[in-house]
Amino acid sequence: MDLLRRLLRYGFDTGEKLLSLAFPASWNPLLNLGALGFFFYWIVTASGIYVYIFFDTGVAQAFASVEYMTNDQWYAAGLMRSLHRYASDGLVAVMLLHILREFALDHYRGVRWFSWATGLPVLVLVYFAGISGYWLVWDKLGQYVAIVSTEWLDHLPFFGQPLARNFLSPDTLESRFFTLMIFMHIAIPLIALVVLWLHLQRIVKPRINPPIGLAIGTGLSLLVLSAVAPATSQGAANLAMVPGRIGLDWFYLGAYPLLEKLPGPATWSAAVTLFIVMAAIPWLPPMKRQRAASVDLANCNGCNRCMNDCPYNAITMQMRSDGRPFEGEAVVNPDLCVSCGICAGSCPTSTPFRRLSELVPGIDLPDRTIAAIRADTEAEGARIAGPARIMVYGCVNAGVATACRSSNVGVVTLNCTGQLPPSFIDYVISLNLADGVIIAGCTENGCYNRFGSKWTIDRLASQRDPHLRARVPRERIKAVWAGRLGVAKLRREIAALETSLKGLGPYRHHADRAVTPEDRADA
Amino acid sequence: MPKYVKFAVQALFYAAFVAAIGVFSAWPVYRQIPEDSAQIKLSFNHGGGRLQDCRKLTSEELAKLPSTQRRPNNCARERQPIAVQMLVDGAPIYDAVLKPSGLSGDGQAETYKKFIVPAGKHTIVARLRDSKRTEGFDYESSFEVDLAPQQNLAIDFKAEQGGFLFR
Structure with missing residues (x-):
């Protein structure tokens, strides 16, 4: 564990040193990962509110409304949709880096276990929120996400009948599923915000806003990306067909091919084990620290x-x-x-x-x-x-x-x-x-x-x-x-x-x- | 480092960051099943018959019961397991005995299976046994299908609609 920490620390220190050649000390992106996470969260929230105005829930309406945003209103709602997607990806990227950096710096053990323990649920909630977002578009990717997610959940002995049966064929799907998903897509980030508030309780003056220069730089870059490579749908979902070739968002859906191909008990065991290890890591082993002041x-x-x-x-x-x-x-x-x-x-x-x-x-x-x-x-x-x-x-x-x-x-x-x-x-x-x-x-x-x-x-x-x-x-x-x-x-x-x-x-x-x-x- | 060079390096960093986001948000492309294949999905919930027949209570037995609990028949809860077979072009691809769900084994048996087959013409035979019989099947359907590449053929079962449904 110590060797891993040292290696990671060396990597982060080198990255920080290289970035310090171009960025002022206070703007160094590696020193503002948490603040950038918050910044992306707010971009996702603001763009999501705008997109929601035009979004229509329903089997037939969801895809059509997203297509309208992307094609007919590309300059506003389409741009917001792209920002919503890319800022969400940026959020995952900086969150993972933030977790790795805190691990590398040994900022997760001893009295700092609380920040680690409250950060972990945020990661899970952000993934849930992102995955439910892909589902809502109800294109081929949404179809893939819906089917693989429900098939994976069906390995648990909690559901009366397989959830995936809802996606068996076009005539088995109901619009109420979309109502449930939009509710989850809004509620989960709000719950994440509450947990984030807890996450910051044990530190004074938490840095939740990046320096203005860094915020402008990242915000503008995302805007340029949204204009140059707008997020698009991948063809309407059709349960009579297998989605075929799909462009996966690897930030959120990287594990999906494994969930789909490997046996359910193996993937569930791996996921639960990973979560337990991540949750227990502040005590593996516990920090030997000096006595308190x-x-x-x-x-x-x-x-x-x-x-x-x-x-x-x-x-x-x-x-x-x-x-x-x-x-x-x-x-x-x-x-x-x-x-x-x-x-x-x-x-x-x-x-x-x-x-x-x-x-x-x-x-x-x-x-x-x-x-x-x-x-x-x-x-x-x-x-x-x-x-x-x-x-x-x-x-x-x-x-x-x-x-x-x-x-x-x-x-x-x-x-x-x-x-x-x-x-x-x-x-x-x-x-x-x-x-x-x-x-x-x-x-x-x-x-x-x-x-x-x-x-x-x-x-x-x-x-x-x-x-x-x-x-x-x-x-x-x-x-x-x-x-x-x-x-x-x-x-x-x-x-x-x-x-x-x-x-x-x-x-x-x-x-x-x-x-x-x-x-x-x-x- | 001169100021303009610093700004240029910052711009390069931002470009690399958003390029990574842009690229990995939809690439590399993933293919769920091979290009010239189709998928058959067999899924249903079905409750088999009772494991034991109901027994009519005698008048003496009824008299012993409290007046609010008197019912003419005594039925065991357990259901029959369900035997399912599916053959594609004569070759069995699924042969299973599905246990009824529930702690008392009184719920519906269920299955959800996917099979990848080459696209093209196939003869699919589906059989199901939900009674006490030990040989043969209570339901059997045979279909000729011409599966297009990437087609998803759903096979459901509804006893009230006559057995297997190909969707």
Whole structure:
């Protein structure tokens, strides 16, 4: 399983890297698969509402009404029909990629099982909705879909008489079947929307809309495809004939030839087994993760920052329970905490300058404490030497920092770049532990823990608490969004900073220089 | 990478994406049965006769029953299994004994079978036994058909309409 994940992860990382050459970080399609899924869903909904105005249910009327849209009103309803088809296919494509990517990134185990478990029914519902849509057109493909679907269902011992008998010959088919199918075709996507709402419950600020540029690009492309290659029917259904040659929509109907050719018990067993394995996969095997963040009330002043920064809704504030004169206190829900440490990075008490008392922040990770990060920082600071010493704080999920350790480059690993309180940068430079600092994380907009890189950028730019103090020389700091394939990039950035630091010379510590207006403002 | 090159690569990506969607939404083409073949579909639901004859209750037996449950006959629920045979040009392609459905075996027996045959003229014989007899059949139909390529010939059975129906 781990090997499969690694291979897939490498594939996705390579794809993301290639796409990043042409797309801005926020537009990278591989980083917006879920949002693109929503976007396609809305296109399908809007085009479906339009098509429904002209659609007529009934054995004879269904095909005729779709033909009218395609041929007589090709410029509007025909275009909408094509958009409806192609956006549905796009939805399946991005959903499957989304599932594979979350699997590859190990975003489906541990506390994240909920997103996986609620995503799986959405996949099934989208397939049901798409298949019922093909049925409604009642062309040769619709006939094929109807017969193979009902024959497959008839292998179950639930139905009084075979459903497929409804399609035995032209005189056995009734229009009420189409009424039932149109009801299902509308109801199933609505149910899927409710499950999608559940799917997003455990994450903060879910990205459900793609960036405008990506939305325009994909939307226009689908429109062009609809105009250039409009979706057409494949001849009216005729139960007196076998459909013969049919153009299958392989996104939705790829398994149909197998359902048709293989024995029913085998296909049902395979489908049920696949579903059970997919549902159980978060526990095959369960994730061995670090312990959840814990709150130390003696150091928590109820400032809300950890709650505001947590990407997974794992922290809430409650009334103060220890009688101290603060309004609230942070409470961690261990069932939601992924141990990213972003909360510890946001805590104003996570400052390495603390010497009078033990370095215990208001909130911290028991298995990767802020005190341990300070100890590692000091050890690495004592080890490195040379004219341009650099301290690299590297995210373990990007995993590239350790490869860059050398005689003048110290490396301290973090669970996420967001775990680093900005005061550590000040600490490193003002205590002369290094001449410069690099923060190395996942790719920009591709943070393993959703918001770690964004909060880091904002904190360094003094746009989000806790700010990096103004006295810290910005020319000695660099944030490198290297990603898992970014060792070479990180090495280049380290070399560039080394050159720059040599040019700058040793940092004049505030005790050795005149007080500047920035220092006063900072103070 | 210059900006215009980036836009061009983005356009190429979108083109590749929608091309993949356009292509795989209807290609490769699938053929359900060989081009010069036809399909015969045999499907029916039919309840066979009772496995045991009904027995008329005696007046003593009737007297023992509560007044609301007195009925003249005592009938076992189980139905006969149904024997079906189908031959195409003298060769048997289907020979089965269908069990009645239901936990008590009192429902209709059913079948739904498809057979692929070469297009052209064929003699189809369908036989069905639903009674207690052990040899021979209660219903038998023979049809000469000229099946066009890709034709779907449905064979149904309705006892009230005289037996097998070719549709």
